[in-house]
Amino acid sequence: MGTKERRERERAEVREKILEAARELFVSEGYEAVTMRKIADRIEYSPTAIYLHFKDKESVLRELCDADFIALAKKFARIGRIADPILRLKKAAHAYTDFGLENPNHYRLMFMTPHPPIDKEESAVEKGNPEEDAYAFLKATVEEALAAGRLRPGLDDADLLAQTLWAGLHGVVALQIAKANDPWCDWRSTTARSGLMTDVLVRGIVRGEE
Amino acid sequence: MGTKERRERERAEVREKILEAARELFVSEGYEAVTMRKIADRIEYSPTAIYLHFKDKESVLRELCDADFIALAKKFARIGRIADPILRLKKAAHAYTDFGLENPNHYRLMFMTPHPPIDKEESAVEKGNPEEDAYAFLKATVEEALAAGRLRPGLDDADLLAQTLWAGLHGVVALQIAKANDPWCDWRSTTARSGLMTDVLVRGIVRGEE
DNA sequence: CGCCGTAACTTAACGACGTTAAGTAAAGGA
DNA sequence: TCCTTTACTTAACGTCGTTAAGTTACGGCG
Numbered sequence A, B: 001m002g003t004k005e006r007r008e009r010e011r012a013e014v015r016e017k018i019l020e021a022a023r024e025l026f027v028s029e030g031y032e033a034v035t036m037r038k039i040a041d042r043i044e045y046s047p048t049a050i051y052l053h054f055k056d057k058e059s060v061l062r063e064l065c066d067a068d069f070i071a072l073a074k075k076f077a078r079i080g081r082i083a084d085p086i087l088r089l090k091k092a093a094h095a096y097t098d099f100g101l102e103n104p105n106h107y108r109l110m111f112m113t114p115h116p117p118i119d120k121e122e123s124a125v126e127k128g129n130p131e132e133d134a135y136a137f138l139k140a141t142v143e144e145a146l147a148a149g150r151l152r153p154g155l156d157d158a159d160l161l162a163q164t165l166w167a168g169l170h171g172v173v174a175l176q177i178a179k180a181n182d183p184w185c186d187w188r189s190t191t192a193r194s195g196l197m198t199d200v201l202v203r204g205i206v207r208g209e210e
Numbered sequence C: 001c002g003c004c005g006t007a008a009c010t011t012a013a014c015g016a017c018g019t020t021a022a023g024t025a026a027a028g029g030a
Numbered sequence D: 001t002c003c004t005t006t007a008c009t010t011a012a013c014g015t016c017g018t019t020a021a022g023t024t025a026c027g028g029c030g
Helices: A003-029 A036-043 A047-052 A057-077 A085-102 A104-112 A134-147 A158-179 A190-205 B003-029 B036-043 B047-052 B057-077 B085-102 B104-112 B134-147 B158-179 B190-205
Strands: none
Touching: A003 A036, A003 A057, A003 A104, A036 A047, A057 A085, A057 A104, A057 A134, A085 A104, A085 A134, A085 A158, A085 A190, A104 A158, A104 B158, A134 A158, A158 A190, A158 B104, A158 B158, A158 B190, A190 B158, A190 B190, B003 B036, B003 B057, B003 B104, B036 B047, B057 B085, B057 B104, B057 B134, B085 B104, B085 B134, B085 B158, B085 B190, B104 B158, B134 B158, B158 B190
């Protein structure tokens, strides 16, 4: 009796179509453009049908967001094989800014928009697992660099270091997304900015002689 | 015949009351809470009265924003007297993160929200004047450090350097605002993070022997 | 003084939004 | 064949930014 399975599959397909439509709207037109009614139009359902699959609009966006967190972590995982932790940090920095600059709308939702604290572990990302959690990857690499004595004396807190490195890269991406069109200052190229940031951060934390 | 002057003054007073009410709502309840109807309630006018003084909601927010840009620049200007450009950079960094962390809602509007490109020079801030333009202050300080030969060889682009320093500090503030409530990682204190960031940035750009 | 234009404001309304309540139709097991 | 469950739609509510139309008060001018 495969009817139950078929029902579930069909349900999952509609769910997937909703996510797909939301993602397209989101990528091409930005956060504000994602409207329950527009999503519904795209998949030729009524707006309220979405509520049979998602609690509210926020849930739809958060699900997209979660998928992106995992995509980012996967991107990092591909770097994980590099032996030298400092070089690995540099490569990860490059991957991070690339990710943000290539997916500005996603990045904005992921890192630039305050969300209500994510209550339970209903999030799809498995915290602490470097394969799915990009922060865990970064912290693990910092710990390796620390253990190998590659960093300046006085630096010993892997979390603090990871958060600072992250913040530096985030600053480059976030300013680009929020202020790139602002003629306030003569913006240098994103590659120049992210390159110098990586350089400055690494030089700022490694032992002198490198 | 001072009637015309009185009319203008009364008009300006209402305008100021609108801004004041908007600012209060904005600071205490965040961006989303600023509603034309709520502003109107606070000053005991009808919602549409606001449109006699401002083109739209965006204009109200942008006016608040402009005032904050000048406030930030004024905060910087008080630092301007420090002779040593590197020390001045450090002090400015501290002032910047303080400003952002103390006024998260303003900071978010100023630096974390993409705005339509500001068409004309109707902005209140006078670009290029370090007294009103915080970026100009930063760039001028970097230029001084460059001219004094205090920075690493190879670094010569004051704009690129200023943008990178700014990005680093922005990253600390912006991550705090957007992600501080996220249990994703064990956040270190904001003072530790902004302190290390300043330290890392400065060490990353100054000549080795300092 | 009395009219009249004008400026400041209000009331009413429009269309769009997220979301909920109530209704409908189909499909599958008994 | 009926009945329950499931998937969906239609209608509606309250809120939003904003516009159009109406009202009231007041200073200038005959």
